[in-house]
Amino acid sequence: MSSSEPAVDDTLDTPFFLRWLTAAATSVSREAARLTDLDSAIGDADHGTNMQRGFAAVTEALEKEPPGSPGATLILAGRQLISKVGGASGPLYGTLLRRAGKALGDAEQITPQQLADALRAGVDAVAQLGGAAPGDKTMLDALLPAVEALGGATGSFAAAGEAAEKGALATVPMLARKGRASYLGERSVGHQDPGATSSALLIAALAEAAR
């Protein structure tokens, strides 16, 4: 809302998607220690290192064989995340990007609205795979508000980033109902969800790619 980008008639090309994933990799690497700290409170203390390994594989794969379309870029990245992240985050993030990539087809340029719709499809696939609902203290609590902000009438990458960050913060008082954190019951309350936090980093990287 506060930002002027992107205008609805802007188009996003393959270099934009490469910039997005590179920015996400940089951000994940920079925040890896914080993600692992969050995961040590309610998980198994490997989310930061797992995500860092996965996104390093993504940037390496994209450099080695640069894909020819936005959709192919997301599909290749998702494939890397599934096999390299480890833990539940690998299949979940991999599914997010692959499903979004498939939704984009082989178009060389896409609109921000098409990206919003594709991410929505990806988020729906994540919800289905993990069986989680909003409020379960998972990555969905950051991703759902983000895609809603991006797809809205005043949608912008900045608004999506803010919504994801707010969503991640909102997981602090939640009771975990999925994954290892759910075994902790009440003790999961008071800790920010690591998956929602890394999701917010991924969405924030969109605005960086647009600059």
Added chain:
Amino acid sequence: MTDEGEKKLVGIVLVSHSAAVADSVAEMAKGLSGGGAAPVRAAGGTEDGGFGTSPELIAEAAQAVDRGAGVAVLVDLGSAVLAVKALLAEGDELPEGTRLVDAPLVEGAVAALVTASTGADVDGVLQAASEAYDYRKV
């Protein structure tokens, strides 16, 4: 089931967060099924030997036990379930006829291997493994 000579057996893959658990369960299932003619492979832990699951190890194991009759994948918890589901959704990562089994890992592995070794089809193997849930202990 009638043609002994050309019998294609269902393959079994055991996925655990621990390589030691997956290996041991495979050994135990083989032992309890009288040697077990059906192929079984363990895919436990991460590629670097840590606790976790590796889609690459799972896919390798599934290829290794594929005899053209389907592959039954038994898992322990959390990311093992998600990893197999994600691989299945990929469409081309696992052999044709690969199925995720809703069964307890240890008891299901024994039931699956015994049943697969009789030459049962993949549905029969899945059913036998799932029925392990019905065996109450108390």
